[in-house]
Amino acid sequence: EVQLSESGGGLAQPGGSLRLSCAASGFTFSTYAMSWVRQAPGKGLEWVSTLSGSGSTTYYGDSVKGRVTISRDNSKNTVYLQMNSLRVEDTAVYYCAKVREVATIHPFDNWGQGTLVTVSS
Amino acid sequence: DIQMTQSPSTLSASVGDRVTITCRASQYISNWLAWYQQKPGRAPKILIYKASTLESGVPSRFSGSGSGTEFTLTISSLQPDDFATYYCQQYNTYWTFGQGTKVEIK
Numbered sequence: 001e002v003q004l005s006e007s008g009g010g011l012a013q014p015g016g017s018l019r020l021s022c023a024a025s026g027f028t029f030s031t032y033a034m035s036w037v038r039q040a041p042g043k044g045l046e047w048v049s050t051l052s053g054s055g056s057t058t059y060y061g062d063s064v065k066g067r068v069t070i071s072r073d074n075s076k077n078t079v080y081l082q083m084n085s086l087r088v089e090d091t092a093v094y095y096c097a098k099v100r101e102v103a104t105i106h107p108f109d110n111w112g113q114g115t116l117v118t119v120s121s
Numbered sequence: 122d123i124q125m126t127q128s129p130s131t132l133s134a135s136v137g138d139r140v141t142i143t144c145r146a147s148q149y150i151s152n153w154l155a156w157y158q159q160k161p162g163r164a165p166k167i168l169i170y171k172a173s174t175l176e177s178g179v180p181s182r183f184s185g186s187g188s189g190t191e192f193t194l195t196i197s198s199l200q201p202d203d204f205a206t207y208y209c210q211q212y213n214t215y216w217t218f219g220q221g222t223k224v225e226i227k
Binding site (some may be wrong): 105 | 159165167170176208212215219227
């Protein structure tokens with residue numbers, strides 16, 4: 001059974017940083033791209049970033065480009081999202097998600113439970 | 122960037138009703154479209170991918186159709202467990218979600 005578990009959320013000040021982690025199990029982690037998707041309170045889903053299985057190719061949404069970095073450690077079955085220069089509008093639940101197929105650009109078939117990031121002074 | 126527009130934003134329906142949600146892409150995306158269901162406080166769940174392929178374990182009352190720029194999600198007979206918010210997602214060029222359609226009890 002695929003399991004994804006996010007951690008690292010919490011309260012951060014505007015301009016601050018946070019690093020989110022997502023521990024994965026139940027599948028061959030290094031084979032699949034992994035993504036982050038966020039959802040602001042009461043709002044819809046917004047794709048944030050995706051990283052290929054090898055870690056060689058990254059994709060970022062326009063609203064976070066230049067401020068976040070996605071990375072992975074395939075030896076630890078973990079994907080990370082380093083978030084810098086945080087803004088109030090980054091406040092959201094951040095979900096980690098597995099891409100459905102081996103090729104990178106596919107939908108997301110498994111999701112974690114989410115971790116809440118609150119940016120406030 | 123590809124924009125995805127869903128309609129309606131909210132839909133009121135009764136158990137047993139046939140429900141249809143529409144999703145339009147701002148440019149051609151072939152059939153690279155998925156549908157998700159999300160309940161309050163829960164992570165989204167994939168229902169359909171490649172516009173019309175049902176994900177394993179998803180009830181057959183859910184179906185998807187369309188290609189190019191216009192797509193639909195249909196629930197043939199709405200069940201109590203189906204009251205939720207539904208999102209379309211294009212994955213032709215990166216990923217973009219629609220704004221969501223909330224299906225509520227009439």
